[in-house]
Amino acid sequence: MPQQRIYLKGLWLMSLVLHVTHGGIADTGAESQINMQQPTVEQIQQKNFEILQEALPLGWKAFCEAPVDESVMLLHSGINPCDASIHVMTINNQSIQLPIKAISEIADFDIDPKRKTLLYVNAYYTADTYFSVQAHLKLLQTTRRDLNIVVVDFARDVLQLYYTVRHHVAVQGHFVAKILNVLVQKGIAPADVTLAGHSVGANIAALAANIYASQASHAPNKRMGQLVAIDPALMCQPSDIYVQANVSTRVIVIHGEANVFGVRERLGTIDIYPNGIGFFSRRKLQPGCETKICSHMYSFVLFMEALIEGVMIPAVKCESWSHFRKRQCDFGDALAIGLKYPASAQGVYFCLTQPNPPFTFMEHGIKYQRGLATAAKANSI
Incomplete structure (x- = not known):
């Protein structure tokens, strides 16, 4: 599961680097392909939910250290x-x-x-x-x-x-x-x-x-x-x-x-x-x-x-x-x-x-x- 989180962040960084390399104007075809690969906020949140569901039965240590993306979690209602x-x-x-x-x-x-x-x-x-x-x-x-x-x-x-x-x-x-x-x-x-x-x-x-x-x-x-x-x-x-x-x-x-x-x-x-x-x-x-x-x-x-x-x-x-x-x-x-x-x-x-x-x-x-x-x-x- 830590590898999953690194993979998701890696995709986001890849898209950023390509965008900067082209002076802010990325090739339409390449940008379309990257957008298809980049997970949405909803997909990341769903992965957060699945990670926590798997971690909870293992105890508080595993649950507290679960590799979730808190920045995405904060975008959703119910957290406050x-x-x-x-x-x-x-x-x-x-x-x-x-x-x-x-x-x-x-x-x-x-x-x-x-x-x-x-x-x-x-x-x-x-x-x-x-x-x-x-x-x-x-x-x-x-x-x-x-x-x-x-x-x-x-x-x-x-x-x-x-x-x-x-x-x-x-x-x-x-x-x-x-x-x-x-x-x-x-x-x-x-x-x-x-x-x-x-x-x-x-x-x-x-x-x-x-x-x-x-x-x-x-x-x-x-x-x-x-x-x-x-x-x-x-x-x-x-x-x-x-x-x-x-x-x-x-x-x-x-x-x-x-x-x-x-x-x-x-x-x-x-x-x-x-x-x-x-x-x-x-x-x-x-x-x-x-x-x-x-x-x-x-x-x-x-x-x-x-x-x-x-x-x-x-x-x-x-x-x-x-x-x-x-x-x-x-x-x-x-x-x-x-x-x-x-x-x-x-x-x-x-x-x-x-x-x-x-x-x-x-x-x-x-x-x-x-x-x-x-x-x-x-x-x-």
């Missing part, structure tokens, strides 16, 4: 962070899409200060498959009417995702912080707000929580209630990993892949490692997954199942994966993936889940048994 969208609900249960510049209009929709609030930041593109982020989020909004749910969508395609991780994280963090300000002005208590995001969105949500807290330093209870960071992305550079235990009152990290996409290290007040992936280096893929990108998405689907279906996915505190396997855990210190966590919960938690929905083993998922893993494999056939 102002092209992002906000999704809010009306009183008659309709999801409305607003431009990101309409932040102040959020207060005009169905936001009730008596409810808990979920602000979900999406900055991870997926194709229209079972793992479709947008489809899950729309279902979440229409299902959980007991919550104020606002979804911010920064990456509807792979080109937007590229610019998000390379250039726009800081800008998007400020956008989300402004949304938090609007919600608080509407009467929402910061303690009742959960910020959540998967992958790149987790880092943007964490940055927004930190920005809001720094700007509201004069106010009491300035920090958001909690952040749920779902397999936070490694990003293009370590400085863009904003998920830290102090960005909100409570930070829950649900790990998923922890190799080329997600962060392996503990980042939160609570770190949940489903199936030990990420904590135990020899375990590479989540149940039912054959690729790392599938494992990266797996924790998102667990979170959605818990919120949309109301399925309990319990995890138990344990010192290590080895202790979990030997059942040497504090079974009195357990929690369930979702939005509600015990105030005293802190540390590392493990559970077992299945390869197919419903993913939960219920209470058996916090008691490691080799038989459970065998049964899960049999169920996936």
Whole structure:
């Protein structure tokens, strides 16, 4: 693919040299032949799209270093962070899409200060498959009417995702912080707000929580209630990993892949490692997954199942994966993936889940048994 980019640029330089050689008046036949060979902007952009599609499954390093022509990408709509969208609900249960510049209009929709609030930041593109982020989020909004749910969508395609991780994280963090300000002005208590995001969105949500807290330093209870960071992305550079235990009152990290996409290290007040992936280096893929990108998405689907279906996915505190396997855990210190966590919960938690929905083993998922893993494999056939 690097050779492809060099080839395209070589054609452009060849045409320029020939044009200058003829004093600005090139031979009509030669010029016609060159124009036939020179790729159009649309063709280069299509090649950009294909390069990024091929690079993404290889992880953030390959994606960030993909040999795309950014000068051509900038000519197309959708690249600017102002092209992002906000999704809010009306009183008659309709999801409305607003431009990101309409932040102040959020207060005009169905936001009730008596409810808990979920602000979900999406900055991870997926194709229209079972793992479709947008489809899950729309279902979440229409299902959980007991919550104020606002979804911010920064990456509807792979080109937007590229610019998000390379250039726009800081800008998007400020956008989300402004949304938090609007919600608080509407009467929402910061303690009742959960910020959540998967992958790149987790880092943007964490940055927004930190920005809001720094700007509201004069106010009491300035920090958001909690952040749920779902397999936070490694990003293009370590400085863009904003998920830290102090960005909100409570930070829950649900790990998923922890190799080329997600962060392996503990980042939160609570770190949940489903199936030990990420904590135990020899375990590479989540149940039912054959690729790392599938494992990266797996924790998102667990979170959605818990919120949309109301399925309990319990995890138990344990010192290590080895202790979990030997059942040497504090079974009195357990929690369930979702939005509600015990105030005293802190540390590392493990559970077992299945390869197919419903993913939960219920209470058996916090008691490691080799038989459970065998049964899960049999169920996936």
